[in-house]
Amino acid sequence: MLTVQENQIIEEIYEAALKPHHWENVLKQVVEFTQSSTAIFTYFDQLRPEQNFIYTINIPIDGIQNYQTYNLDFVDMRIHGELMNTYGLEHAYQIDCRSYAETDNEDLKSFYEYCLVPSNICHLSGVLLEYGKYKWGVLAVHRPSVAVAYEAAELQSLERIAKHFRRAIQIHRQIKHLQHDRSNYTEILDKLNVGVLIIQSDLEVKFVNQYARDCLNDTSMIEIDLHNRLKIIEPYNTQLKKLVQSTFKKNERYSLERHDQEQVGGAMQLYSDGHQSAYLITVSPLKVLSASMILDNNQIALFLSKMQDRKRLSKTLLKSTFQLTAREIEICQHFMDDQHLENIALKCGITLSSLRTYLKTIYQKLGCSSQAEMMRILIEFIDAFQHIE
Known part of the structure; x- marks a missing residue:
């Protein structure tokens, strides 16, 4: 059963979710409730x-500035996020941070020196609220070395209020989405069957649609580094930088005077270790996308798709044009990938006789x-993005 103080904090959490300037008061109450020094x-x-x-309480300005200036927010996510993820979302864990001073891990040492020492943090207890390859949310409370570590009952109390902080993050994201001045076109881009990344000249990523997010989560060939810059495996990273630089030059010229005869943008392929083409990338100035979208000469668009998607059929068009059933469309897609009847029958879990009946x-x-x-007709119904040199 929740205590009166817990109920009061929970009520304040949802107030702060709508009015962010209230978070300082919420964290002040959390510090008092958990008998901590900072949060x-x-x-x-x-x-x-x-x-x-x-949002923080009682953490010195130096510690906050160092946290952001030295990219320690990224380090924090990578180190503590992975550790806390072993406990699971909404489960508290704690650690004595004095061990960081003796570690050989340079990232941990930097985190200890620039964040923990200025804030006099020794005992750290945190609850993971969100976690992914490129994101995390956390609520953490701290005590100095002169205090005792958190007891099991205190960790359970922290867990009880933490689930409401997690919901506050979800509310925050929805509000940000509604407030964002590009929400109209981001909703459209998220529905595309091609990855779209908006990047700056230094490869800093400003926007990633859902398809691209899925690609980034599925591969180590393409990543976002601690400076939030796009990075792909060599030798392709050098090629990408040259392509981006040339595209920005075209973008600048395009903003002054449109050169209809000039080729804009470019494309490249990424190959896996098995020397198979894994991803296709096209870089383009934003000006050529749509006048209703971003018009920023300091940003360009990068389109990303998986090689296997080059033959993906449009289910919607096939259904509306030929009244094909879901099973018939599935068989058509298998034919685009592999025209051997035995393999298609096996993938569909049917006999050759049944497959011929479907055909x-x-x-x-x-x-x-x-x-x-049939193949000549189906080719006209491919909906994959075309990467044109």
Whole structure:
């Protein structure tokens, strides 16, 4: 059962979710409730930096500035996020930070020297609220070395209020989305079947749509570094930088006078260790996208897609044009990827006889009489993004 003080804090949390200037008062109450000296509530997302925030109580300004200036927010996420993730979301953990002074890990040493020492933090207890490859949210309270470590009952109390801090993050993201002046087109970009990244000349990422976020979470070939800059494996990173630089020059010229005969942007392929083309990238000035979107000469667009998506059929168009069923569309897609009947039957979990029956129906609906004719028709219904040199 919640205590009166816990209920009061929870009520204040939702007030602060709508009125962020109240967070200082909330954290003050959390510090008193947990008998701590300092506290921090932060959300960090490299792919959506406009949503980031950090609220603290009793932490010196030097510690806060160092946390952001030396990219220790990134270090904090990488080190403590991974550790706390082993406990799971909304589960408290604690650590004695004095061990950081003796570690061989340079990141931990920097975190200890620039953040913990100025703030006199020794005992740290935190609850992970959000976690992903490029994001995390955390509520943490701290005690100095002269104090005792947190007891199990105190950690359980922290967990009880932490779940409400997690909901506050969710409310914060929704509000930011509604307030964001680019929300109209970001909703559109998130629905595209191609990755879209808006980047600056130094490769700093300003926006990432959902498809690109999925790609970044699935591969180590393309990453966002601690400075929030796009980075891909060599030798492709050097090629990308040259392509970006040349595109920015075109972007500047485009803003002064449009050169219709001049080729704008460029494309490149990334190959996996097996020498198979894994990703396709196109870099383009934003000016050529749409006058209704961003018009910023300091930013360009990078389009990203998986090689396997080059033959993806439009299910919507096939259904509306030929009245194909979901199963028939699935078979058509398998034919785009692999035209061997035995393999397709195996993937669909049906017999060769059943597959041939399906093909007869598909031929009838498409108005064709052979696999070759069917393939020629299906090619017109590919909805993958075309990366043009």
